[in-house]
Amino acid sequence: MMDQFQAKxxxxxxxxxxxxxxxxxxxxxxxxxxxxxxxxFRVMHTLKGNSSMFGFExxxxxxxxxxxxxxxIREGKRPVTKELLSITFTSLDHFKVLLTDPHLTxxxxxxxxxxxxxxxxxxxxxxxxxxxxxxxxTEQKTENDNSAKAVQNTYHIIFQPHAxxxxxxxxxxxxxDELSNLGEAKVTAHLKDIPTLDSFAIAKCYIYWExxxxxxxxxxxxxxxxxxxxxxxxIKIEELATNSLSINNxxxxxxxxKPSANNKINAGEQVVTSSKKKGEDxxxxxxxxxxxxxxIRVASEKLDDLMxxxxxxxxxxxxxxxxxxxxxxxxxxxxxxNIEKISRQLRDNTFSICLVPLETxxxxxxxxxxxxxxxxxxxxxxxxxxxxxxxxxxxxESLADPLLHILRNSIxxxxxPAEVRIKNGKPAQGKILLKAFYSGTNVHIQISDDGGxxxxxxxxxxxxxxxxxxxxxxxxxxxxxxxxxxxGFSTADxxxxxxxxxxxxxxxxxxxxxxxxxxxxxxxVNIGTTITIKLPLTLSIIDGLLVKIENTHFVVPLAxxxxxxxxxxxxxxxxxxxxxxxxxxxxxxxxxxxxxNMSLTNHTIEQIVVIKYEExxxxxxxxxxxxxxxxxLKPLGKLYKNQDHISGATIxxxxxxxxxxxxxxxxxxxxxxxxxxxxxxx
Amino acid sequence: xxxxQVTIAQSYLSFKLGEEVFAASVAKVIEILEVPKITKVPKSxxxxxxxxxxxxxxxxxxxxxxxxxMTATTDTVNTCIMVLNIQxxxxxxxxxxxxxTVQEVFEISDDEIKPAPSIGSKYxxxxxxxxxxxxxxxxxxxxxxxVFSSDELVTVKESLALPTIA
Numbered sequence: 001m002m003d004q005f006q007a008k009x010x011x012x013x014x015x016x017x018x019x020x021x022x023x024x025x026x027x028x029x030x031x032x033x034x035x036x037x038x039x040x041f042r043v044m045h046t047l048k049g050n051s052s053m054f055g056f057e058x059x060x061x062x063x064x065x066x067x068x069x070x071x072x073i074r075e076g077k078r079p080v081t082k083e084l085l086s087i088t089f090t091s092l093d094h095f096k097v098l099l100t101d102p103h104l105t106x107x108x109x110x111x112x113x114x115x116x117x118x119x120x121x122x123x124x125x126x127x128x129x130x131x132x133x134x135x136x137x138t139e140q141k142t143e144n145d146n147s148a149k150a151v152q153n154t155y156h157i158i159f160q161p162h163a164x165x166x167x168x169x170x171x172x173x174x175x176x177d178e179l180s181n182l183g184e185a186k187v188t189a190h191l192k193d194i195p196t197l198d199s200f201a202i203a204k205c206y207i208y209w210e211x212x213x214x215x216x217x218x219x220x221x222x223x224x225x226x227x228x229x230x231x232x233x234x235i236k237i238e239e240l241a242t243n244s245l246s247i248n249n250x251x252x253x254x255x256x257x258k259p260s261a262n263n264k265i266n267a268g269e270q271v272v273t274s275s276k277k278k279g280e281d282x283x284x285x286x287x288x289x290x291x292x293x294x295x296i297r298v299a300s301e302k303l304d305d306l307m308x309x310x311x312x313x314x315x316x317x318x319x320x321x322x323x324x325x326x327x328x329x330x331x332x333x334x335x336x337x338n339i340e341k342i343s344r345q346l347r348d349n350t351f352s353i354c355l356v357p358l359e360t361x362x363x364x365x366x367x368x369x370x371x372x373x374x375x376x377x378x379x380x381x382x383x384x385x386x387x388x389x390x391x392x393x394x395x396x397e398s399l400a401d402p403l404l405h406i407l408r409n410s411i412x413x414x415x416x417p418a419e420v421r422i423k424n425g426k427p428a429q430g431k432i433l434l435k436a437f438y439s440g441t442n443v444h445i446q447i448s449d450d451g452g453x454x455x456x457x458x459x460x461x462x463x464x465x466x467x468x469x470x471x472x473x474x475x476x477x478x479x480x481x482x483x484x485x486x487x488g489f490s491t492a493d494x495x496x497x498x499x500x501x502x503x504x505x506x507x508x509x510x511x512x513x514x515x516x517x518x519x520x521x522x523x524x525v526n527i528g529t530t531i532t533i534k535l536p537l538t539l540s541i542i543d544g545l546l547v548k549i550e551n552t553h554f555v556v557p558l559a560x561x562x563x564x565x566x567x568x569x570x571x572x573x574x575x576x577x578x579x580x581x582x583x584x585x586x587x588x589x590x591x592x593x594x595x596x597n598m599s600l601t602n603h604t605i606e607q608i609v610v611i612k613y614e615e616x617x618x619x620x621x622x623x624x625x626x627x628x629x630x631x632x633l634k635p636l637g638k639l640y641k642n643q644d645h646i647s648g649a650t651i652x653x654x655x656x657x658x659x660x661x662x663x664x665x666x667x668x669x670x671x672x673x674x675x676x677x678x679x680x681x682x
Numbered sequence: 683x684x685x686x687q688v689t690i691a692q693s694y695l696s697f698k699l700g701e702e703v704f705a706a707s708v709a710k711v712i713e714i715l716e717v718p719k720i721t722k723v724p725k726s727x728x729x730x731x732x733x734x735x736x737x738x739x740x741x742x743x744x745x746x747x748x749x750x751x752m753t754a755t756t757d758t759v760n761t762c763i764m765v766l767n768i769q770x771x772x773x774x775x776x777x778x779x780x781x782x783t784v785q786e787v788f789e790i791s792d793d794e795i796k797p798a799p800s801i802g803s804k805y806x807x808x809x810x811x812x813x814x815x816x817x818x819x820x821x822x823x824x825x826x827x828x829v830f831s832s833d834e835l836v837t838v839k840e841s842l843a844l845p846t847i848a
Contacts, residue, residue: 312738552721596724636723636733638775639742643726649733649740657721657735 005169009054010099011297016047017092018363024088025366031080040088041070047095049228053174058113059098062091065120087119089367152183152214154240155222160208161233167203170229176209178225183215212240300393303354310343310350311632317343318653355390355537358436358445361400362387365407369432372411380415380430382407389436391443395515395535399445402508406447406531407432409505414451414529424526426450443537448530454523456480481521485509516647544650546629546658547609547622550598553658554622555631555650560663562610562617564625569604572621580619582610589619590670613667631660644669692792694814696785696821697764699747703785703821705814710826712765712776714784717757731780734763741765743778744830758782770831777830790814795823 020043027036044067052060066088072078094116097109104110157179161172179185187209194206213222219237226235317339324336362384373380391399415421415430422428435446456477463469463483475483487506505521512519517535536542544555545564565582572580572591579586587610593600601623608619631650636643647662694705715736720743722732729748733740743763748754760783768775795812811823 308738315738552724598724634740636740637742637777638770638773639730639744639777640723640726640733643723645725646723649721651735651738651740655735656719657733657740659721659723659733 006054008169009050009056013047013050013059013095013099016043016050017095019043020047021089021092021367022363024085024092025363025370027080028085028370034074037070037073037080041067041074044070049224052178053170053228055174056098056102058102058104059095062094062098062113062116062120065117065124066091069120069123084123087116087123091116091120152216153218154212154214155219156238156240157211157213157222158208158236159211159226159233160235161205161229163201163204163206165205165229165232168232170232172205172207172209172229175225175229176211179211179213179222182217182221182225183213185214186212303393306350307354310347311634313343314347314630314632315651315653315655319655322653351392352390354393356393356396357388357390358396359387361396361403362434364400365403365434368404368407369411372408373415373430376412377417378411378415378430379418379428380411380432382432382434384434384436386436389438389443389445391535392537398511398515399533399535402511402533403434403445403447405505405508407434410447410449410451410529414449414453416452420452438537439534443535445533445535446530447533448528450528453525453527453529454481454484454521455525459483481523484521485519542631542633542660544629544631544660545609546626546652547607548624548626549592549596549622553626553652553656555629555658555660556609556611556620557661557663558628560611560613562612565608565610565619566605567608567621569602569606572606572608580608582608582619585617587617587619589621590667591621593621593623595670611663613663618667629658631658633660693787693789694821694823695764695787697781698783698785699750699781700752703819705788705821705823706764706766706826707823708787710766710768712767715763715765715778717761717763717780734778736765736776736778741776741778743780746779746781749829755782766826766830768830769827779830788816798822 020040023036023039023043027033027040030036044063048060048063048067051057051063069078069084073080094112097106097112098104101109104113159172159175161170165172176185176187180187188211190208190210191206193208194200200206215221219239222237223235226233317336320336321340324332366382369380369382410432415432416424418428421430430449430451432447432449435448437444459480460469460475460483463480464471468483468486469475484505485508505519509519512533512535515535517533520532520534521529522532523529542555543558545558545561547554547556563582567580567582572589578588578590580589581587589608603623607622607625609622609625610617610619612618629650629652633648633650635648636646640646645662645666646659647665648660649657650660652658693708695708695711696703696705698704718734720732720734723730726732729745731743731745733742735741745754757780761780762784763778763780764784765776765778768777794814796814798810798813809825809829811825814821814823
């Protein structure tokens with residue numbers, strides 16, 4: 001049971017770390033923003049509380065110290081420095097390690113832990129000395145709050161958890177441990193409520209504790225320990241004395257002396273009830289509650305399941321509609337129509353649930369740009385526009401790597417060093433703009449830098465040197481740029497560990513093509529480079545044109561369809577050059593029955609669907625055009641992985657399967673097997 | 683192979699291809715279907731019969747006769763599809779195997795299983811877990827993972843290109 005909660009904690013902690021990272025990045029841009037410091041402090045505090053509660057003590061320790069520093073900043077006793085931010089970033093990276101290996105079994109991780117702790121300690125000490133020089137008074141105060149304090153208070157705490165506290169995964173013993181860390185504590189457990197064995201419920205807590213604690217900290221520090229369980233227990237904290245009572249010896253007497261009502265005893269008495277603490281007292285829980293209302297976490301497998309079920313529903317609904325059409329029972333028709341309406345709405349809703357804003361991966365890039373530009377001693381800023389643009393979550397996941405590649409290229413090769421930039425009359429700070437926007441059923445993502453641009457001549461000579469083109473080859477600008485997408489091509493003069501190994505743009509292109517997307521590159525020397533990625537909104541549904549060849553249904557992606565024509569059979573078969581004149585223009589065509597090795601027909605009239613293939617019009621001869629169809633794409637599976645013509649299958653209303661054509665790959669294949677390259681005809 | 687025999691229940695499902703009887707461990711068989719409309723995928727190997735709609739998911743179907751180098755026949759009322767769970771490396775996937783007729787589930791103990799003959803068989807011995815003799819008839823226990831995992835399909839395809847004596 002504990003494990004389950006730990007998994008939950010890790011998930012939450014990752015979220016918190018991401019939030020921290022984001023906030024810190026903005027803080028870095030705007031060091032004076034108090035609200036950001038406040039947020040860092042709050043999130044750090046939550047992280048601290050959670051990590052010590054779930055047994056991640058090392059993480060708790062680091063967060064504790066960081067929280068202290070940010071507390072100082074919050075109170076205006078310290079400025080936000082670059083050093084502090086970089087230590088915080090390092091700590092965040094360290095937290096990620098700690099989450100997978102909380103007890104640091106790995107030696108290097110343990111060493112890293114030491115280093116992080118040491119850096120933080122140094123920073124805290126700096127904080128103290130800084131204040132010393134700043135202000136005598138503050139110094140005095142800090143000393144009271146913080147270090148070597150003479151004043152010790154003794155508190156009497158009764159901690160009475162509700163019986164079902166264990167159900168939420170809280171281990172009261174951790175809280176007691178935490179209390180003991182505050183100072184010298186004497187803990188007595190009261191066992192009188194434990195029932196006899198026959199009525200004993202294993203998941204219930206029957207014990208309450210009485211604690212005498214001598215500490216330098218004030219009552220709020222003690223309350224903080226119970227901050228996360230205040231709803232689940234009764235806590236009574238009394239201040240017994242403003243000096244240290246030698247707990248072990250005098251306390252028993254003190255307890256008996258209590259009824260004699262020493263005026264000090266009741267002075268700090270306070271019963272903390274759940275209703276009392278709300279709002280400003282506890283910003284972290286308030287934030288958590290707000291989030292609870294606006295969104296919930298769902299495992300992505302559950303979404304996939306939902307998506308599959310909706311696809312099945314859509315398919316079944318198509319069947320119902322078909323059936324109601326065939327059997328004209330008025331009531332059935334109206335039911336079928338209703339179901340059609342509802343399932344369409346349900347489908348649209350489900351698709352929108354599976355859409356994720358691009359923002360979710362942008363954070364990673366902000367961090368990358370920051371770290372990498374620092375490493376290369378370049379001053380680069382990443383500006384994002386349209387981060388709220390949404391894409392299918394599976395696309396977003398596969399998009400991260402290609403985008404990283406592109407950004408690395410821009411930082412490493414695109415943006416010049418500051419001196420060069422100034423000499424060329426540009427601002428010293430390089431700028432990368434990442435812009436996302438919708439265009440029809442596609443999403444465009446543009447990454448442009450204001451760097452040196454790509455020297456076409458350089459590409460050309462490189463390509464000749466690598467033997468990719470001959471020295472006298474004539475290439476257009478676009479064709480030259482296309483060379484960049486060939487495997488093993490890199491124009492970088494030297495290989496850095498960032499990029500330049502020549503595995504870049506070809507990987508980008510391949511990954512994007514896998515997502516049914518396209519990549520374009522434009523570049524002007526000394527002005528910059530712009531890479532545009534065009535992606536479909538979702539991977540799982542496409543608008544298609546349903547056609548039939550022999551007994552098989554096929555779906556042609558509608559986006560590629562140009563026009564449909566009829567033609568006489570004799571115009572199409574046994575032609576030497578496979579060209580047909582349509583609308584006064586000669587169009588090359590493929591007779592699909594022949595290409596698919598099916599028997600030829602003797603229809604006198606044939607149907608041609610003209611599609612766009614690499615800016616050219618190509619005809620596909622099929623038996624019949626049936627109509628538009630929304631195809632829910634399903635993979636053909638492992639056994640067909642070598643099948644290039646078909647990108648997937650979809651289920652039709654009558655339960656049969658239609659195959660979705662992968663037009664680009666299909667025509668490429670046809671061209672390879674064709675002895676005469678018909679597309680070379682101009 | 684021994685490990686598997688220990689962990690898998692010793693129940694087998696027997697089926698026929700032509701006159702020969704084979705058996706598959708029931709742990710591998712998910713269900714048995716009648717032959718619905720199967721959509722042929724163009725330009726795929728001959729033994730790939732096509733894909734069918736199994737309650738909303740796409741199931742590839744292999745014509746087991748062709749895969750084993752037998753001649754093709756037309757489907758009869760007895761022809762059916764065994765939906766199998768095939769493990770390949772670390773992945774599992776589901777496929778349909780078209781067989782002439784499915785017979786029965788029977789139980790056998792380990793000591794009744796005899797090793798496959800290494801010569802005189804037109805089936806590669808690595809595809810066969812063992813042989814069982816019942817009522818004067820030999821049943822070949824198939825190693826389904828090996829028979830149907832993709833790599834093996836290639837070798838079978840290659841052997842199909844050779845003239846077969848079947």
